Amino acid sequence: MEIVRIVDPLAQIIALLQPSASFTKIVTATCPWAVRPPNMGPFYAAVLEGDLELRVRDHAPVQLRSGDFVLLPASDDLEVTSIIPPPGRRAMDPAEITPGVFHLGGPGVPTTRMMIGYCAFEADDAALLVSLLPRLVVVRGERRLTMLVELAGDEARAERPGRDAVLARLLEVLLIEAFRSAGDTSPAPGLLRGLADERLAAALRRIHGEPRRPWTVGELAQEAALSRSTFFDRFRREVGVAPMEYLAGWRMALAKDLLSKDRASVGEIAERVGYSSQSTFSVAFARHVGASPTAYARSRMTARDPASLVPQSPSSS
Known part of the structure; x- marks a missing residue:
């Protein structure tokens, strides 16, 4: 009798990517505001309060609100703004107001608060593996993802023993949870559409x-x-x-x-x-x-x- 080995292709690919944390930070913003984050590798963000608009090259603009999560396995040509952006969509430089907390826009009461993070894929064949994944993942109203982002942020700022190992496991769980939460809503061909x-x-x-x-x-x-x-x-x-x-x-x-x-x-x-x-x-x-x-x-x-x-x-x- 043939023994069939059942595996999870998504979990295999995430493990092979070898994700590691670069940094996480809290960003607050007061309308109007706009920012073009640098291309530092895979980018993720959880909207904690307020709303915003995200634009990625060759993709329709996406509006996000409190409770939403976004993941870009490759963060090239990304723009994030308030729903009504500043004139000319003029990009701003975030100002660090306290360690790990940055602000965009004027001095008024913040209308948006989000936690953002970058990670790195250590795999030598990361480009091939990333090509199997959606270019943009948006998950709405999944509290589990926000909790995972908060845990990753807390761990990144701490200096506890085993920090890097814990972060690597948290990021694996975060990525798997994000991709499987996206399910068959992925518009582009790739592994997720195949698994759906x-x-x-x-x-x-x-x-x-x-x-x-x-x-x-x-x-x-x-x-x-x-x-x-x-x-x-x-x-x-x-x-x-x-x-x-x-x-x-x-x-x-x-x-x-x-x-x-x-x-x-x-x-x-x-x-x-x-x-x-x-x-x-x-x-x-x-x-x-x-x-x-x-x-x-x-x-x-x-x-x-x-x-x-x-x-x-x-x-x-």
């Missing part, structure tokens, strides 16, 4: 659960209980890439993670990610990454420990 489709989700879970299996489009179509042509068209429409392209990308993401962390041989890693031979894997890896598996593993070792390239004297231990 019950038939495609079955195939995606098998891909993630058994990447070493020599999958074919026909076998994945059977997992989804669809005809081969219907499955192929539906997968490409909802996920944004063809099934075999998604499988190859996922195998490469796993291989890069294993080469960065594992002491297994290239041949063992090739087998674990679904390649019949080391040479076949090496050719595919070099085509995808631009370096051989051995060269890539060596570069990651050097990045972690530059001293590894320094020759040891005979007396060194």
Whole structure:
């Protein structure tokens, strides 16, 4: 009897991204106001009071109100303003009024209060993994997300033992909660849209659960209980890439993670990610990454420990 390994593709991808906190802060604002946050990586915000408008390139403006949460896995070309912005949408520089608290706009009573944060994705293949996620996630009225942002902010400001480990776990939970709360409301093709489709989700879970299996489009179509042509068209429409392209990308993401962390041989890693031979894997890896598996593993070792390239004297231990 075949043993089917059930996995959560979203949780796998978030774990591989290796999120770490950059900083969090409270921002208050008095109308009218506008700000263009710097592109410092993944951006998230919870609106605690008031309302605002958020604009992202190639996306319709989004109005947020108290209780809403927004996440941008890549925060390029972002503008946040009061509902009625200042003349010319003139951007302002936030002024720090107390440690960790910043203000936008005039000296009047604040009309908006939010907690914002940036995080970093430490994974070397972050761009590939982020491309599987929605560009913009908006979740309305989920108190759990606001609580997670507040917990992350409290932990970031504290100097308690294990701070970085706790923050990393909090950010993983925050990201997973945000993406799954968005559910099938994601407008763009990607992993969330695929997981929201019950038939495609079955195939995606098998891909993630058994990447070493020599999958074919026909076998994945059977997992989804669809005809081969219907499955192929539906997968490409909802996920944004063809099934075999998604499988190859996922195998490469796993291989890069294993080469960065594992002491297994290239041949063992090739087998674990679904390649019949080391040479076949090496050719595919070099085509995808631009370096051989051995060269890539060596570069990651050097990045972690530059001293590894320094020759040891005979007396060194």
